[in-house]
Amino acid sequence: MPRQKENGKGIPDELELARDILDQQVVDREETKMGRVDGLVLELREGRPPRIDHIEMGAVVLARRLSPRLERWVDGWRRRFGVRKVARYKAPWSDVQELTSYHLKLDVGALDTPTFDWERWLRDHVIQHIPRPLKGNGEEGEKKE
Amino acid sequence: MKKAATLALGILTSVGGFFDVGNLATAAQAGGVFRLQLLWPLLLGTLLVIFLVEMSGRFAAVTRQALPDAIRTHLGFATWLVPFLVLSLVHFLVLGAEIGGICFALHLVTGLPTPVWALPVAALVWLFLWRASFSAIENSTSLLGLLTLAFVVAAWQHRPPTGQILAGMLPTLPHHDPARYWFIAVSLLGAVISPYMFYFYSSGAVEDKWDDSYIGVNRGVSVIGMGFGSLISVGAIVVAAVVLAPRGIQVDDYHQAALMLTTAFPFWGFVLFAASMAIACLGAATEVALSMAYATAQTYGWNWGEDLDPREDARFCLMYTGAILGSALLILFGVDPLKLTLLTMAVNAAVLPFVAIPFLLLMNDRKLLKEHRNGWISNTVTLVVVVLSIVLAIVSIPLLIQGGS
Amino acid sequence: MKTVHFELLLGRKVHDSEGRRVGRILEVHAEPEGKDCVVREYLLGTAALLTRLGISAERLLGLPVHREPVRVPWDQMDLSDPERPRLRCSVEELTRNK
Numbered sequence: 001m002p003r004q005k006e007n008g009k010g011i012p013d014e015l016e017l018a019r020d021i022l023d024q025q026v027v028d029r030e031e032t033k034m035g036r037v038d039g040l041v042l043e044l045r046e047g048r049p050p051r052i053d054h055i056e057m058g059a060v061v062l063a064r065r066l067s068p069r070l071e072r073w074v075d076g077w078r079r080r081f082g083v084r085k086v087a088r089y090k091a092p093w094s095d096v097q098e099l100t101s102y103h104l105k106l107d108v109g110a111l112d113t114p115t116f117d118w119e120r121w122l123r124d125h126v127i128q129h130i131p132r133p134l135k136g137n138g139e140e141g142e143k144k145e
Numbered sequence: 146m147k148k149a150a151t152l153a154l155g156i157l158t159s160v161g162g163f164f165d166v167g168n169l170a171t172a173a174q175a176g177g178v179f180r181l182q183l184l185w186p187l188l189l190g191t192l193l194v195i196f197l198v199e200m201s202g203r204f205a206a207v208t209r210q211a212l213p214d215a216i217r218t219h220l221g222f223a224t225w226l227v228p229f230l231v232l233s234l235v236h237f238l239v240l241g242a243e244i245g246g247i248c249f250a251l252h253l254v255t256g257l258p259t260p261v262w263a264l265p266v267a268a269l270v271w272l273f274l275w276r277a278s279f280s281a282i283e284n285s286t287s288l289l290g291l292l293t294l295a296f297v298v299a300a301w302q303h304r305p306p307t308g309q310i311l312a313g314m315l316p317t318l319p320h321h322d323p324a325r326y327w328f329i330a331v332s333l334l335g336a337v338i339s340p341y342m343f344y345f346y347s348s349g350a351v352e353d354k355w356d357d358s359y360i361g362v363n364r365g366v367s368v369i370g371m372g373f374g375s376l377i378s379v380g381a382i383v384v385a386a387v388v389l390a391p392r393g394i395q396v397d398d399y400h401q402a403a404l405m406l407t408t409a410f411p412f413w414g415f416v417l418f419a420a421s422m423a424i425a426c427l428g429a430a431t432e433v434a435l436s437m438a439y440a441t442a443q444t445y446g447w448n449w450g451e452d453l454d455p456r457e458d459a460r461f462c463l464m465y466t467g468a469i470l471g472s473a474l475l476i477l478f479g480v481d482p483l484k485l486t487l488l489t490m491a492v493n494a495a496v497l498p499f500v501a502i503p504f505l506l507l508m509n510d511r512k513l514l515k516e517h518r519n520g521w522i523s524n525t526v527t528l529v530v531v532v533l534s535i536v537l538a539i540v541s542i543p544l545l546i547q548g549g550s
Numbered sequence: 551m552k553t554v555h556f557e558l559l560l561g562r563k564v565h566d567s568e569g570r571r572v573g574r575i576l577e578v579h580a581e582p583e584g585k586d587c588v589v590r591e592y593l594l595g596t597a598a599l600l601t602r603l604g605i606s607a608e609r610l611l612g613l614p615v616h617r618e619p620v621r622v623p624w625d626q627m628d629l630s631d632p633e634r635p636r637l638r639c640s641v642e643e644l645t646r647n648k
Binding site: 219506 | 604606
């Protein structure tokens with residue numbers, strides 16, 4: 001990845017959208033992994049170059065990349081059985097704090113976003129009821145660098 | 146000291162990924178039917194797998210990314226989806242075969258039917274993953290894995306003919322049963338080059354927080370770790386050739402394979418065989434289950450890690466839980482572990498292109514790996530793997546039908 | 551606000567102003583500009599894929615290929631119908647401007 005400009009953010013001064021952004025691992029400000037860049041939306045502007053508006057995350061966004069029919073099917077399942085209330089989590093470009101070759105960091109807390117709906121539901125309804133091991137304790141775990 | 150301990154990852158990968166139920170079964174068959182003539186696929190596989198394991202470790206050390214993670218990022222979701230789904234299905238079957246192996250070992254010792262053990266064994270494997278941290282899994286499995294050296298000791302005691310061993314290291318045409326010969330040769334390769342090993346090893350390197358300074362260590366770990374697995378497999382072929390072949394035992398059943406160690410160790414032979422098999426399969430089962438969870442979590446970007454509290458990566462934990470439970474059902478419903486194993490090894494060989502081609506692409510990415518990208522030697526080996534894997538993919542299924550039974 | 555999904559644009563065939571096929575969009579270059587990040591050019595053709603993967607075919611296979619991707623500046627790409635991207639000029643004009 002090219003050297004970084006003094007733009008106040010950890011964003012390189014040359015970006016390749018398919019290589020660097022689409023499908024990249026998304027982490028929150030604590031570096032908890034929260035999903036991937038499943039979609040990337042550009043705004044087309046009259047007389048000015050298109051700009052990145054937001055990134056999208058969610059199973060329906062992925063399904064859409066394969067076929068619109070699959071998207072409708074996945075969304076139907078989500079409505080009926082899903083835990084997730086919002087199909088697409090949209091993070092505006094202004095939330096992007098840092099972009100490296102291995103992650104894209106958003107200035108949000110993963111637990112407060114719909115991307116963690118399933119994680120939260122499983123934790124509260126399943127994991128909570130099984131005696132847990134004495135590992136993690138949050139001391140190492142999340143920070144990997 | 147910390148870097149010396151990384152050898153544990155190599156040995157674990159090797160005990161689980163190299164010498165597993167697939168290797169044991171194919172080695173017993175190879176030795177039983179063709180004596181020492183089929184040592185060469187094993188050695189060829191070892192050479193290739195050392196290179197591939199080295200590459201996956203180097204990749205993780207330089208980029209801080211495990212392979213499935215990097216494949217999704219750099220090759221894109223649509224390209225990765227089909228290989229990912231196919232490999233997940235194959236790994237599900239492999240996991241079933243490994244759990245079946247443990248169940249059979251317990252059956253051998255207790256006399257209770259194999260399917261009875263399916264659920265207790267699944268619970269044991271699950272508990273191991275649920276409770277233990279990554280380093281605990283590494284250390285205990287690699288230590289217990291040393292037990293499989295029993296095959297090498299047994300081989301040594303039989304004083305095998307050195308000339309024939311050396312002759313078996315060079316490819317030759319079969320004197321009888323050509324379909325069977327090639328089927329076993331392909332299965333041996335499939336058993337040695339198991340796709341999940343690379344996903345596991347690179348994820349393990351990320352779990353162990355490797356960086357550029359591990360590149361040298363990684364090279365040693367790949368050679369020693371895979372060399373260890375290879376040594377055990379050679380031992381198993383030699384023992385099968387010396388013990389089973391003269392008695393005309395062709396190993397259509399694991400019970401026959403269990404005779405392997407009884408000549409060298411008349412009293413302890415059965416137990417030693419059962420214990421080695423159980424350990425090798427337990428190592429492999431944890432490795433396959435974790436590998437499935439790693440690949441899925443990385444594909445979708447979920448939080449993952451064996452050192453996290455399960456509350457922090459619920460989806461990752463439930464992934465391996467489901468995989469273990471589901472594949473144990475295969476054994477519970479009476480699928481024959483040996484048949485399942487031989488089937489999955491041939492299928493392993495068939496899906497190798499899905500593993501080999503991403504390797505070739507990622508390991509040459511100059512923006513990611515810079516000066517650590519593949520040189521011409523590694524690239525030549527990878528190209529050989531790609532070509533070989535495509536040939537294997539084409540021949541393995543017809544051979545399965547012709548030579549499998 | 552007119553938007554386009556980049557993930558769906560990727561891999562689409564592009565035709566030039568005279569209806570001739572130019573290649574598929576396989577990579578897009580962008581730059582930060584203030585708080586925004588704006589598109590500079592679209593890369594078309596197989597060579598663009600190799601650029602994206604950071605691979606040189608020459609190094610990998612020993613083939614003496616030096617193909618450059620077709621680079622389309624942002625103002626020459628008409629995305630008003632994202633399913634059928636078109637150039638605002640012909641291929642010749644595109645290469646002549648370089």
